Amino acid sequence: YGIFLALSSSLIWGIYWVLNLKDNRNIVDKLLINFLFGTIYSLILLIIKNNISINLLGILSSIYIGIFEMGLTFYTWMLALKYSNNSAKVGNIIFLSPVISLFLISFFLKEEILISSIIGLLLIISGILIQRIKN
Numbered sequence: 001y002g003i004f005l006a007l008s009s010s011l012i013w014g015i016y017w018v019l020n021l022k023d024n025r026n027i028v029d030k031l032l033i034n035f036l037f038g039t040i041y042s043l044i045l046l047i048i049k050n051n052i053s054i055n056l057l058g059i060l061s062s063i064y065i066g067i068f069e070m071g072l073t074f075y076t077w078m079l080a081l082k083y084s085n086n087s088a089k090v091g092n093i094i095f096l097s098p099v100i101s102l103f104l105i106s107f108f109l110k111e112e113i114l115i116s117s118i119i120g121l122l123l124i125i126s127g128i129l130i131q132r133i134k135n
Contacts, residue, residue: 028075095127096125
């Protein structure tokens with residue numbers, strides 16, 4: 001079930017980004033509408049599930065995620081896709097984020113990098129390099 005959900009999520013994201021490239025509206029307007037509807041849906045869920053508690057830390061965390069992990073990153077990603085000659089090449093760059101994230105987590109949080117993670121990272125980098133060489 002988990003693999004199905006992960007693959008479904010990837011499919012939804014892929015369709016979203018393809019459709020988003022066809023949309024000629026302002027990037028900021030598109031993001032605002034997306035986040036606005038996400039907020040409305042979340043509030044509806046809070047009303048339906050009335051046993052969920054709301055606190056200041058949760059609200060501040062949501063604001064942080066909305067600005068830094070979603071808003072600014074999506075904005076820069078959408079700009080990269082908009083101004084690139086080849087969106088497929090830009091799309092490959094996203095596969096480097098796990099590599100960067102893993103090393104940042106290891107450095108700042110002092111978490112151990114497992115050999116399985118290193119193997120996975122080598123596979124990701126190999127795939128990017130093979131595609132670059134092939135093209």
